[in-house]
Amino acid sequence: MTKALFSGCGPVAAAALLLTVSHILPVSAESPENLPKDAPASAAAATPEAALSKAQAELDTAWRALEPLGFSAGLFVEAGSVVGYGAYVPRAKASFAPTDTLVVYAQPVGYGYRETETGYGIRLTADYTLLTPSGQVLAEEKGFARLTSDSREKRRELYITLRLGFDGLRPGAYTLLARINDAVSGKSGELSLPFTVTAE
Template sequence: MVRPSLASAAAFLVACLLAAPLIVSPASRAAAQSTLNDLHKAEAVVEAVWRDLPLGFRRALFIEPDTANGYGVFVARESNVFASGEALVVYAEPVGYGYRPIEGGRYTFGFDVDFLVKRPDGTILAGQENFERLSLTSRERVREFQITLKLTVRGLAPGSYEVVFRTRDIASDKEATMTLPFEMVE
């Protein structure tokens, strides 16, 4: 007697379920449509609030290198202390950015980013305009967008500093800065 393996039995069950017609009662269908309508109304309210928001950041922090794998998917760095030549990697979640419609019913959005490295007293030690351009094209107005910035700093004496990233929205005239203090050690 041949007994099917658990895997083949599971595969057979899945195939049967996929082949079966979906039976939904009219009441269930109406409830689902009502729920979808409520969702669309709520999304319209969120979109209106989003448009009125100034550009800002829900979260901005140093993370471990190579750990940003999507929105909310990262490993936070436990300290803001860096050695010369070590990469400062920043993860940020922007809010309030715009969307520019493009062909095919799609949208483009993102940022041009400048940076400064300063002493806490405001003395600028380094910087670059248009350091990075981060953008995305989508069929949806995506609000879960994360940016990751990597900057390697060399030649700073041990001490306290700040890195300032100025982000300029590519789809509107909005801009915002994020400032993260950090320490350099030998």
């Protein structure tokens, strides 16, 4: 018997920090509204706002070009330790008792955005496959969970937690393949996570 839970989150403290910093930046003498009307266009392009806009456009281009779906992080973590994007406790060893729940933390990158009434929608699903060292499939399920997220901005810092419990696994080595599928872009990405089950 297999139990699985799929969850995720979008905006994070880092985004809030960026907004806070942008609000307290002093108005520069080089800001567009302070430039002479006859100032060259290159002067306006040199403002921090313009530089940030250019960097965001370059990020968007690189993001769309990612193929297949990628991950900036993907690992086993301690149960109950995930409290936000990048806020988790890695599991020291990928070793579990037969009754333990496997908790996977992942940060997908390169997914697409669907236009929605509120702005941008993310539509992901998860599959898993449990393998022996020889490649024998012991368990698998496609589309066992879905993540739907809508926001007014394009969320880049998205995290996912997968919780899986496998009953009756004998002590030994195994591999968990966790596959994330993006319904918007059609991309998929896979994490391969070896682990062992110990005797009780």
